[in-house]
Amino acid sequence: MADDYRSRIGRLIRDSRQHRGWTQSQLADALGSSQSAVHRIEHGQQNLSLEMIARIGEALDKQIVSLGQPGPTHLRVSGGQQLSGSIDVRSSKNASVALLCASLLNKGRTVLRGIARIEEVNRIIEVLESIGIRTRWLGERRDLEIVPPERLDLDSMDVEAARRTRSVIMFLGPLLHREHRFKLPYAGGCNLGTRTVEPHMSALRPFGLELKATGGYYHAEVDRKASPTRPIVLIERGDTVTENALMAAARNDGVTVIRNASSNYMVQDLCFFLTRLGVRIDGIGTTTLTVHGRSEIDVDVDYAPSEDPIEAMSLLAAAIVTSSEITVQRAPIEFLEIELALLEEMGLDYDRSAEYVAANGETRLVDLTVRPSLLRAPHDKIHPMPFPGLNIDNLPFFALIAATANGQTMIHDWVYENRAIYLTELTKLGGNVTLLDPHRVLVEGPTRWSGAEIICPPALRPAVVVLLAMLAAKGESVLRNVYVINRGYEDLAARLSVLGARIEPFRDI
Numbered sequence: 235m236a237d238d239y240r241s242r243i244g245r246l247i248r249d250s251r252q253h254r255g256w257t258q259s260q261l262a263d264a265l266g267s268s269q270s271a272v273h274r275i276e277h278g279q280q281n282l283s284l285e286m287i288a289r290i291g292e293a294l295d296k297q298i299v300s301l302g303q304p305g306p307t308h309l310r311v312s313g314g315q316q317l318s319g320s321i322d323v324r325s326s327k328n329a330s331v332a333l334l335c336a337s338l339l340n341k342g343r344t345v346l347r348g349i350a351r352i353e354e355v356n357r358i359i360e361v362l363e364s365i366g367i368r369t370r371w372l373g374e375r376r377d378l379e380i381v382p383p384e385r386l387d388l389d390s391m392d393v394e395a396a397r398r399t400r401s402v403i404m405f406l407g408p409l410l411h412r413e414h415r416f417k418l419p420y421a422g423g424c425n426l427g428t429r430t431v432e433p434h435m436s437a438l439r440p441f442g443l444e445l446k447a448t449g450g451y452y453h454a455e456v457d458r459k460a461s462p463t464r465p466i467v468l469i470e471r472g473d474t475v476t477e478n479a480l481m482a483a484a485r486n487d488g489v490t491v492i493r494n495a496s497s498n499y500m501v502q503d504l505c506f507f508l509t510r511l512g513v514r515i516d517g518i519g520t521t522t523l524t525v526h527g528r529s530e531i532d533v534d535v536d537y538a539p540s541e542d543p544i545e546a547m548s549l550l551a552a553a554i555v556t557s558s559e560i561t562v563q564r565a566p567i568e569f570l571e572i573e574l575a576l577l578e579e580m581g582l583d584y585d586r587s588a589e590y591v592a593a594n595g596e597t598r599l600v601d602l603t604v605r606p607s608l609l610r611a612p613h614d615k616i617h618p619m620p621f622p623g624l625n626i627d628n629l630p631f632f633a634l635i636a637a638t639a640n641g642q643t644m645i646h647d648w649v650y651e652n653r654a655i656y657l658t659e660l661t662k663l664g665g666n667v668t669l670l671d672p673h674r675v676l677v678e679g680p681t682r683w684s685g686a687e688i689i690c691p692p693a694l695r696p697a698v699v700v701l702l703a704m705l706a707a708k709g710e711s712v713l714r715n716v717y718v719i720n721r722g723y724e725d726l727a728a729r730l731s732v733l734g735a736r737i738e739p740f741r742d743i
């Protein structure tokens with residue numbers, strides 16, 4: 235019996251080590267032990283103390299043994315501290331998930347450099363692995379290698395992981411070239427109200443895809459003889475629908491024109507990646523994309539997705555709400571220009587460095603230094619638009635910034651049915667935020683923030699907005715159940731702590 239447990243724990247340790255891309259010697263170094271001891275542990279030949287199991291878990295960043303289900307993670311924030319220093323923007327959630335899905339187009343080995351280490355990416359990796367794709371973290375755990383099998387095993391799909399994201403909808407475009415018939419679970423993700431899949435269906439129909447939604451699944455049938463005979467006109471300029479159409483077009487043997495395409499940051503990253511796969515795309519960065527597809531893609535490809543403009547905006551908001559001077563390094567300026575123009579109107583004092591190029595060789599980056607400023611409310615309402623408008627995912631941060639400014643600001647989120655509602659959580663921290671209707675909130679500043687205990691709203695950006703307000707609130711706050719934040723941000727609490735924030739993660743016992 236004891237032997238059996240030792241072997242099972244040993245296997246868990248071996249799997250976690252391999253998932254991290256470490257050798258036995260590397261783990262031994264991290265533990266101050268020897269390679270032969272790690273070998274014995276992994277083969278169940280060594281008695282392990284609880285302390286040793288905890289140390290191994292810490293080294294591998296993975297809980298090896300738990301009593302029951304591990305509970306949710308919460309954050310305790312001691313607010314009112316000014317932040318200082320510099321912080322790098324990490325790669326984007328939205329490009330990372332698109333590129334993971336796009337790897338399904340490639341028979342060769344795909345390496346994604348510096349991909350975001352976030353829960354949303356973890357869920358997609360779990361789905362990919364469950365259908366037979368081998369993934370492995372390389373080097374410093376920032377680069378992901380993806381190797382496809384000869385045939386996918388779609389029936390074994392990890393449905394639980396798939397249902398926790400909306401991104402799995404982007405399997406449709408690549409899969410329609412590999413399978414005649416398949417099913418995908420309904421797309422999940424944040425609770426932002428109903429989000430349509432109709433534009434995806436109409437964009438992919440010309441490629442022969444028919445979808446029926448029943449019993450919690452989209453049932454797909456593909457007519458392989460079909461291919462678009464005229465330009466595909468998207469009924470919405472959505473990001474993931476554009477990506478789905480691009481991925482379908484990438485392996486369509488011929489030229490596909492996509493009109494009313496999104497030219498947002500993640501779409502551009504996907505276009506650059508597809509170009510590396512040998513797919514020519516004209517019109518990158520515009521709303522008409524002309525794709526010269528290839529029926530076979532078998533390339534060993536290496537690509538580094540660009541920095542996340544939404545994370546950059548979040549960090550600017552962190553500086554503004556805490557009246558701090560910080561430098562946000564590696565900000566993708568093309569996707570922040572309108573946000574910065576508006577902040578300038580509101581009175582923000584900031585500098586930007588000369589431009590330099592991201593690791594993808596394309597995206598223009600700058601360093602932004604923000605200084606404490608007295609902000610005033612803008613004259614007009616703030617509302618988002620598809621790129622090149624103010625980014626839809628950046629809008630919630632303007633509610634927080636408006637709460638620090640003098641005067642009244644109307645925030646109009648026409649896009650999501652439910653997202654503006656969560657901004658009223660700021661009232662629990664002393665904000666003056668009135669919900670006028672499900673799409674509009676009126677924010678009156680400036681605010682004297684005060685600490686509170688709040689359960690994370692079930693939406694990524696509003697949850698981060700609440701966390702940032704807690705940084706400004708004097709006294710202690712608690713933010714409960716922060717999975718939703720970890721879905722889209724890498725080590726946010728730890729990285730803000732490096733800037734001087736006092737944030738401590740904890741779990742219920």
Ligand SMILES: CC(=O)N[C@H]1[C@@H](OP(=O)(O)OP(=O)(O)OC[C@H]2O[C@@H](n3ccc(=O)[nH]c3=O)[C@H](O)[C@@H]2O)O[C@H](CO)[C@@H](O)[C@@H]1O
Pocket residue numbers: 327328329331400401428429430470471472473474475500620626627649650651
């Ligand atoms: C994985 C990923 O990349 N997610 C992003 C992507 O989701 P995604 O592309 O999946 O966004 P949706 O297709 O759900 O669009 C968001 C909402 O906007 C509406 N809509 C969209 C475009 C349009 O021209 N008209 C219109 O009405 C949709 O009906 C929907 O209600 O784009 C959203 C909007 O930028 C972002 O918030 C998400 O972070």
Ligand SMILES: C=C(OP(=O)(O)O)C(=O)O
Pocket residue numbers: 400401423424426627694695722
């Ligand atoms: C709404 C968002 O993303 P998703 O499409 O992954 O739900 C977001 O990033 O804020």
